[in-house]
Amino acid sequence: MAAQKQRRERTAGELGTRGAQLQRTELTMNPSRGPHFTGCRSREQETFRCWWSAGTFQNLTEPGALRVFYQTKNALSEWQECPDYTRTVENECYFNKTYTQIWTSYCVQLRSVPQNITYDEACFTVENIVHPDPPIGLNWTLLNVSRSGLHFDVLVRWAPPPSADVQMGWMSLVYQVHYRVRNASHWEMLDLETGTQQSIYGLYTDKEYEVRVRCKMQAFDNFGEFSNSIIVHVAQIPSKESMFPTTLVLIFGVIGVVILLVLLIFSQQQRLMVIFLPPIPAPKIKGIDPELLKNGKLDQLHSLLSSQDMYKPDFYHEDPWVEFIQLDLDDPAEKNESSDTQHLLGLSRSGSSHFLNFKSDNDSGRASCYDPEIPNPKDLASLLPGHSGRGDNHPLVSRSSSSIPDLGVQKTSGVEETPIQTQPAVPSWVNMDFYAQVSDFTPAGGVVLSPGQLNSSPVKKKGEGNEKKIQFQLLSDGAYTSENTARLLSAGVPPSPGPEQGYQAFPTQAVEGNLWNGEYLVSANDSQTPCLVPEAPPAPILPPVSDYTVVQEVDAQHSLLLNPPSSQPAICPHSPNKHLPVIPTMPMGYLTPDLLGNLNP
Amino acid sequence: FGLSLPAVAVLLVALLCLDPHCRVGSAPICAHGPSGCHIPSLADLFDRVIQHSARMHSLSNDLHSEFEQYFLPSKNHIGKIYRKCHTSNILTPNGKDNAQKLAREELTEVILKLLMAWRDPLFQLHQSMAHQQDFNSFSSNKALEMGDMAHELRKGVEKVAEKMRVLGMLGNSVTGLSAAEAMLPLSDSGEAMSDYELLYCFRRDSNKVQNYLKILKCRIVPEHDC
Numbered sequence: 001m002a003a004q005k006q007r008r009e010r011t012a013g014e015l016g017t018r019g020a021q022l023q024r025t026e027l028t029m030n031p032s033r034g035p036h037f038t039g040c041r042s043r044e045q046e047t048f049r050c051w052w053s054a055g056t057f058q059n060l061t062e063p064g065a066l067r068v069f070y071q072t073k074n075a076l077s078e079w080q081e082c083p084d085y086t087r088t089v090e091n092e093c094y095f096n097k098t099y100t101q102i103w104t105s106y107c108v109q110l111r112s113v114p115q116n117i118t119y120d121e122a123c124f125t126v127e128n129i130v131h132p133d134p135p136i137g138l139n140w141t142l143l144n145v146s147r148s149g150l151h152f153d154v155l156v157r158w159a160p161p162p163s164a165d166v167q168m169g170w171m172s173l174v175y176q177v178h179y180r181v182r183n184a185s186h187w188e189m190l191d192l193e194t195g196t197q198q199s200i201y202g203l204y205t206d207k208e209y210e211v212r213v214r215c216k217m218q219a220f221d222n223f224g225e226f227s228n229s230i231i232v233h234v235a236q237i238p239s240k241e242s243m244f245p246t247t248l249v250l251i252f253g254v255i256g257v258v259i260l261l262v263l264l265i266f267s268q269q270q271r272l273m274v275i276f277l278p279p280i281p282a283p284k285i286k287g288i289d290p291e292l293l294k295n296g297k298l299d300q301l302h303s304l305l306s307s308q309d310m311y312k313p314d315f316y317h318e319d320p321w322v323e324f325i326q327l328d329l330d331d332p333a334e335k336n337e338s339s340d341t342q343h344l345l346g347l348s349r350s351g352s353s354h355f356l357n358f359k360s361d362n363d364s365g366r367a368s369c370y371d372p373e374i375p376n377p378k379d380l381a382s383l384l385p386g387h388s389g390r391g392d393n394h395p396l397v398s399r400s401s402s403s404i405p406d407l408g409v410q411k412t413s414g415v416e417e418t419p420i421q422t423q424p425a426v427p428s429w430v431n432m433d434f435y436a437q438v439s440d441f442t443p444a445g446g447v448v449l450s451p452g453q454l455n456s457s458p459v460k461k462k463g464e465g466n467e468k469k470i471q472f473q474l475l476s477d478g479a480y481t482s483e484n485t486a487r488l489l490s491a492g493v494p495p496s497p498g499p500e501q502g503y504q505a506f507p508t509q510a511v512e513g514n515l516w517n518g519e520y521l522v523s524a525n526d527s528q529t530p531c532l533v534p535e536a537p538p539a540p541i542l543p544p545v546s547d548y549t550v551v552q553e554v555d556a557q558h559s560l561l562l563n564p565p566s567s568q569p570a571i572c573p574h575s576p577n578k579h580l581p582v583i584p585t586m587p588m589g590y591l592t593p594d595l596l597g598n599l600n601p
Numbered sequence: 602f603g604l605s606l607p608a609v610a611v612l613l614v615a616l617l618c619l620d621p622h623c624r625v626g627s628a629p630i631c632a633h634g635p636s637g638c639h640i641p642s643l644a645d646l647f648d649r650v651i652q653h654s655a656r657m658h659s660l661s662n663d664l665h666s667e668f669e670q671y672f673l674p675s676k677n678h679i680g681k682i683y684r685k686c687h688t689s690n691i692l693t694p695n696g697k698d699n700a701q702k703l704a705r706e707e708l709t710e711v712i713l714k715l716l717m718a719w720r721d722p723l724f725q726l727h728q729s730m731a732h733q734q735d736f737n738s739f740s741s742n743k744a745l746e747m748g749d750m751a752h753e754l755r756k757g758v759e760k761v762a763e764k765m766r767v768l769g770m771l772g773n774s775v776t777g778l779s780a781a782e783a784m785l786p787l788s789d790s791g792e793a794m795s796d797y798e799l800l801y802c803f804r805r806d807s808n809k810v811q812n813y814l815k816i817l818k819c820r821i822v823p824e825h826d827c
Contacts, residue, residue, distance in 0.1 A: 046697060101695040103805050127808060168827050169815030170697050172655065218655070219662040219808070 035066050035110050035119035038091075042130045043224075044163040045171055045217075047100050049086070050093045052110050052120065060112060067113050068093045073105035073123075082108075102126050132173055132215050132224035133161035135196070140211060140232050143199060152205055152234045157197040158213050158227065172218040182208040182231070194218070205236040445559055643764055647818040650757045654814055657750040658807040664743050665800045672797060686802035687794070688718045693809055700816045706771050709762050712813050715806050716755035723748035726799045733796075747803075754810070770821055 042048035082093035439450030694700035819827035
C-alpha cells in the first residue's frame with residue numbers, strides 16, 4: 001500500500017500532476033528500481049517524447065536492450081514499437097506529429113524483448129502531459145518611481161514560446177511571473193496572466209530583483225520550464241535636495257506660527273488677562289455704586305442711602321439725645337415736651353432731684369426747624385459723615401418746621417429753645433442746638449435754661465450769597481452766639497463783611513468734621529474772642545445773649561460744676577490774624593459769661 | 602377581499618396605464634436597420650463562441666479535479682485507463698493538422714454533434730450530483746451551469762453556422778442537425794457511466810470543441826498567420 005502510494009506520487013511528480021492521469025503499474029515490486037519510465041512530455045501538443053532509465057540493472061544499459069512499445073486505445077490496436085528512438089539523447093522515444101493523437105489514450109511499455117519482460121507501463125493522454133516551453137524575450141521597463149524615491153514599479157514583457165501555436169489558438173497559454181530579491185530564497189508569485197505583459201509594483205530602489213516567467217495551458221495543470229531570469233534594478237536617486245525645501249518650509253512655518261501667536265497674545269492682552277487672571281471683585285455696598293459714593297450728587301446719595309436700612313429715621317429714635325423736635329412757629333408758647341432740654345433734664349430728673357431744675361417754659365423745647373427757605377440744604381448732607389456723631393457728637397437730627405429767621409425774632413421774648421431742626425438727609429447741624437443755654441441759676445441750685453436769642457436781622461441782611469454763611473448765622477440761634485451776634489451784642493454794629501469771611505472760615509472747618517470742637521467761637525469785636533477775625537467793630541448786639549457755661553464736672557451731689565471762664569482764650573488755629581489777643585483758655589466754641597459780659601456795652 | 606369589481610377594474614387599468622413602457626412585447630432589436638444598432642460580425646460571433654467554450658471547458662476541468670481530489674478512482678480503475686466515452690463513435694480529428702484538413706462544414710458538424718451529444722448526459726450528471734450527498738451544493742451548481750453553457754454554446758454555434766451559410770461560406774452539405782442521434786451514454790458494458798467517467802469524457806470533449814472552434818475561426822475569418 002505504501003509502495004503503491006509512493007509509486008503514485010512519483011507518477012504525479014515526474015509525469016505531471018494527478019491530472020496527467022499517468023498511471024503506472026509495476027509488475028514487480030523491487031526496492032531497487034529496475035527499468036522504468038522517467039517521464040513523457042509534450043511541448044506543443046503536437047509531439048511528445050518519453051524517457052526511461054535502466055535503473056540498477058546494469059546489464060540492460062546497452063542500447064536496444066530495452067524497448068518501448070505503445071498502444072493507442074482508440075481502437076483495439078496492437079502494440080507498436082517506438083517510432084523513433086532519438087539518437088542524440090539516450091533512452092528517449094520521440095513521437096512525431098504523425099504518431100501523436102490528441103485526446104487519445106496512450107499506453108507505453110518498457111520491455112526487454114529477449115526476456116519478454118515488461119518492466120514498466122504508463123498510460124496517458126497527450127493533452128495532459130503538455131508542458132509548454134518557456135516564454136522568450138523577457139524584458140522590463142520602468143513605470144514610475146515613488147515620490148520618496150524608495151519604490152518603483154516596472155512593467156515586464158515577454159513573448160510566448162515559439163513552439164506553441166497561440167495565434168491559431170491551438171494552445172491557449174497563461175503565464176506566471178516570479179520575482180525575488182536577488183539571491184533570496186523565496187520567490188514571489190503573481191497571478192496568472194493571459195496576456196504577455198504584467199506590472200510589478202512596490203519594488204525597492206536600492207535592491208536587485210530577479211524576474212522569471214513560465215506558462216501552462218489554460219485549464220490544465222502542467223507548468224512549463226521557467227524562462228531565464230532577468231535582473232531589475234533601479235538606482236536610488238539621492239534626495240537630499242528634496243529634503244532641503246521641506247525642512248526650510250517646516251522652519252518657516254514654525255516661525256510664522258510663533259509670530260502669529262505672539263501677535264495674538266499682545267493684541268488680546270486685555271482679554272487674555274481677564275480670562276486668565278480674573279479681577280477680584282471689590283467689596284461694595286449692596287445696591288450702591290461705589291462711583292456714586294465718590295462722585296455723586298448729594299440728593300442722589302441721599303436717596304440712595306435713605307433706601308438703606310441703616311438710614312431709617314427710626315434709627316435715631318433710639319438715641320435719647322437725638323430727637324425730633326417740632327417747632328411750631330405759630331404758637332411759640334407751645335411747649336414741646338420732647339425738647340432737648342427736657343430730655344437733658346429729664347434724665348437728670350430721673351436720676352436725682354438735685355439735678356438741674358428745668359424751668360419749663362412755653363418755648364422750651366422748641367427747636368428751630370429746618371428752614372425750607374434755606375437753599376440747597378442738602379449740600380450739608382454731604383458734610384455729614386454718616387452717623388459718625390454718635391459717640392461724641394450727637395448729630396441733631398430734627399424735623400424742621402419753621403424758619404429760623406422768624407425764630408430769632410420770636411425767641412427774643414423769652415427763653416426759648418431754638419435747636420435747629422433738620423431732616424435726616426439735611427443735617428444742617430449748623431442749625432442744631434444741642435445745648436441749652438443756661439441763663440440763670442435758681443437759688444435752689446437749679447439751672448435756668450434760656451433759649452438762645454438771635455437777631456435774625458444780620459441773617460436777613462446777609463440773605464444773599466453764601467449759603468453756608470447763612471447757616472452759620474443761624475448757628476447763633478439760641479444756643480450759640482455766633483460771631484455776628486456777638487458782634488452785635490458788643491458793638492451793635494451790623495456785621496461787616498469782615499467777620500463774614502471769618503464765618504466762612506468756619507464752615508470749612510466744620511466740614512472737616514469738627515463740629516463741636518471749638519470751631520464756633522463766638523467772638524466779640526474785641527480781641528478777647530478767639531478765632532475771630534473781626535476787622536470791623538462788631539455789630540451792636542440787640543438783646544443780651546444768654547451765656548454758656550461749660551459743665552466741668554458733676555459732683556457727688558449730682559450738681560453741675562461750671563467752670564468760671566478763664567481770661568485766656570484758646571488760640572484759634574485757623575485765625576488768619578495774628579494780632580488777635582489770646583483769649584483765656586477754655587473749651588473752644590464757648591463763650592463764657594464773662595466774655596459776654598464784656599461784650600455787653 | 603372586500604374589493605368590489607369596479608375597484609379591481611380601476612386598479613387594473615391604473616396598473617396598465619401607469620407605465621406604458623412596462624408593456625412587454627417582442628420587438629426586433631435592430632428594427633431601424635444597420636444604422637440602428639451594431640450587428641456583430643462573424644468574427645465577433647466566433648469570439649463570443651470561443652470564449653464561451655473556454656469557460657465551459659474550464660468549468661469541466663474544475664469539476665473533474667474536484668472529483669478526482671475527493672474521489673480517487675479505486676485501484677480497480679488503474680487498469681481501466683481507456684474509458685470509452687459515448688461520444689467515441691463520433692469521428693473527430695485527433696490533431697491540429699487533421700482538423701485543419703477537415704472541411705469547414707464537417708468541422709462545424711462535428712462540433713454540433715458533440716454538443717448535441719452532451720445535452721442529456723449533462724442533465725443527468727447534474728441530477729446525479731444533486732442527489733448525491735457527497736457533493737456539496739457548489740459542485741452541483743457547477744454541473745448545472747455546465748449543462749446550461751453547453752446548451753447555450755450549441756445554440757451559438759448553430760447561429761454561427763447559420764451566419765456562415767448565409768454568407769455562403771458553408772455549402773449545403775451540412776445536414777440539418779435535428780440529430781435524432783440521441784446517444785445514450787453507455788459504457789462498454791452497457792451500464793450507465795458513472796459521474797467520474799462522465800466528467801472525464803466531458804472534459805475531453807469540451808477541449809475538443811474549444812480547439813475545433815478556434816481552428817474553424819482561423820479558417821473562416823482570415824487573421825494574421827492563422
